[in-house]
Amino acid sequence: YLECQSLPIETAKKGDIHEFFTGNRLYSNAYAIGIEAEGAVLPATNSRHTNWLEVQYQNYLRGIRALKTAFNVPTGRVMGHKEVVSPLGRKIDPNFSMAKFRAAL
Numbered sequence: 317y318l319e320c321q322s323l324p325i326e327t328a329k330k331g332d333i334h335e336f337f338t339g340n341r342l343y344s345n346a347y348a349i350g351i352e353a354e355g356a357v358l359p360a361t362n363s364r365h366t367n368w369l370e371v372q373y374q375n376y377l378r379g380i381r382a383l384k385t386a387f388n389v390p391t392g393r394v395m396g397h398k399e400v401v402s403p404l405g406r407k408i409d410p411n412f413s414m415a416k417f418r419a420a421l
Contacts, residue, residue, distance in 0.1 A: 349383060353410065368412065377420055384421065391421050 353376055368376070380394060397413040401407040412416075 349387070349389075373412075377417070381419075381421055391418050394418055394421060 345408060373403075383389065384391065384394065394414075394417070396417075397407045397409045398404075
């Protein structure tokens with residue numbers, strides 16, 4: 317367990333996490349880096365990140381930038397749980413706009 321200010325990072329080896337498959341192998345756990353990020357318990361707006369502390373949101377961006385660089389991940393491949401879950405609409409997280417989040421990367 318490592319911690320980068322308000323962005324906790326946990327590592328797991330194969331078999332320590334549940335298997336996840338949406339029907340598209342690119343979105344499965346074997347081909348993805350999953351991050352569990354908890355925001356404040358406030359109503360979801362999907363328009364801005366007011367549900368998250370500003371320091372938390374900025375550190376989340378910083379952590380994703382580092383992962384993008386380390387693993388050469390294009391910004392378009394940064395996706396929220398709500399964008400890859402099957403069926404779509406089953407999850408709402410993260411409860412901010414992923415388009416705005418990707419633009420900030």
